[in-house]
Each structure stands twice: as C-alpha cells, then as structure tokens.
Amino acid sequence: MKKSDISHKAKDLLRSANLNCTRSQILILEKLLQVSRPLSRDEIIKTLGKSSPDQATVYRVLKRFCEKGIIHKAYLQSRAWKYELAHNCTETQCHPHFTCTGCGKTFCLKNSFLPLIKNLEKGFVFHRQQVRVEGLCSMCS
Amino acid sequence: MKKSDISHKAKDLLRSANLNCTRSQILILEKLLQVSRPLSRDEIIKTLGKSSPDQATVYRVLKRFCEKGIIHKAYLQSRAWKYELAHNCTETQCHPHFTCTGCGKTFCLKNSFLPLIKNLEKGFVFHRQQVRVEGLCSMCS
DNA sequence: TTCAAAATTGCAAGTATATTGCAGTTTTAA
C-alpha cells in the first residue's frame, strides 16, 4: 500500500471511530497499518524513532483504539502485550496465533479458523473465542 | 478429597516430577489440589496466611512446577498469571477458559473441547492449542 | 477566521508483577 493511501486510511479509521486526527494517533495507526503485524508499545516507539509520542501517550492511544474496536490485544510476548488491527477478524473470532517454542516468535495464522465452541454451560452467553497454538515454526522444525 | 489424601497426592506428584518434598512445595501444591481452580501468586500467599513462603519462593516454585509439567499458566487476570494443575489436560489441549466481560471472572470449561486446528502452514509443527472464550456468565446474562 | 470547550499529550512519579543475587537452610541419597 502506498504511503498516502495508508495515511488516508488511518484518518478514515479515526474519523469513523469518532476519534480526533491528532499527530500521535495518526502516527501510531499508520504504523500498525504499514507493518500489518502485532506490535508492542516498545516496538511502536522504537520504529517511530525521534518523532514517537511519549510512552504514556502510546499506551493511552492503544487503549483508546481497543475501546473503539479498531485494534485489540493479540498476545503476550515476554510480559508485554502486542496489539494488532482488528480488521481481519470476524465478530466471533480472530485468526489464531502460533507461538514457536523454539525461537519464541509468534505468527498470525490468517487462513485458519476453528469451529465455534459448543455445549457452553447453562446460562453462559458466547461472545467470541480466541485460539492460541504452540509448536515449531518452519525455521525451528 | 480428604486432607490426608491431598497431602499424600501432593507428595506423590512431587516425587514423580523429581522434585523434593519441601515445606513450600508441599504447601503450594496442596493448595492447588485443594481448591482445584486457577490461583495467582497473590491468592496463594493470602490463602496460606502466615505460613506462606516468601513471594520469591512462590514464584520459583510455580515456575519449577510449570517446567516439570505439573501445572501451567491458565490465563491472565489483571496483569497477573493464574496457575492451575495440568492433570485435566490432554497432550494437545487444555480445557477452554471462559472470561465474563460483565464481572471479569474467568471459568474453566471442563467439558468442552474444540477439534484440533487444521491447515497449518507448511513446515509448522503442531504441539498444542489453547482456547479462550469471552461472553457473559450465568450471573451477568 | 476566531475562539472556547473538549480531547489529547508530555513529563514525572507511582503501582504492581515478576525476577535475581546471594548467603544460609533444608532435603536427599549414599
């Protein structure tokens, strides 16, 4: 995707979520659109370099994005959350994440979905499900 | 289960995992056997009261138990891991965990399993999978 | 364009979970 397209898309997303088009929010959303894989606060700040917003701002923006449903917490990597765009997910489940026990890397399995869970106990209302897979990646196997 | 049975079982588990039957390890394992639901470091220390081992010890014991496969990290509750006995799990998956978005509580779904994931990308080796479900519990629905 | 309310930000300080170094103690097995 071209840089101007990403910029445009970021602003559209912000507006449709009723968020202001501020420098920080645009930068962070553009970055997530650009790399299209989960990023942590740390990765966002480092890849944005000198122009990065303060870490408190990054957290607040990520939280805001989560509340609006633009992104969500994908998985935990050594005690830190990785955030990713929510636009690949259905209402009821996101793609599974695969963590390699060899190298520790995590991959998004964009082409695999499991059937939804059945036989929920009485009174429980299903909303969405998330699958994590452990194993060895192609480098480590 | 009777108290003496729990105590006996704890020691058996420790021995079969090649761990020593120390005061701390017995106490923590007995507690997990007794409540048979996931506990955090905090809950373990609080429910053990004055006789509880130091928090560093609790963490180290939990880590040791994880490495030996006696327990595993079940889920994260407000930034703290909950640990549970692994004896209800198969090699390839543990029971799903259900988190209520109303009250925030998490429940173990001991009677639900999903089929294992298929169509893993080339070279990826499946080891195990874990399912998390979100929704409303019977109190909140 | 102007301007005030609302939203957002930076900085610094604070919180909470978890980890580590090290000296001392307990457990185990020979």
Place this chain on the structure above:
DNA sequence: TTAAAACTGCAATATACTTGCAATTTTGAA
C-alpha cells in the same frame, strides 16, 4: 552421618503499565 544438591528468605532490581496534572492541540460553532 554427611556432603552435594536443591531449595528458601530477604532485599534489591527490572520492567510494563498507569495516573495526576498542567499545557497543548483539535474540533466545531459562531
């Protein structure tokens, strides 16, 4: 009984994340 190995407590440390508050930016209406 005893020495090696395993384990523990204490205090210090690491790190992810949160919060208070004053200052700045954004927005929409005049």
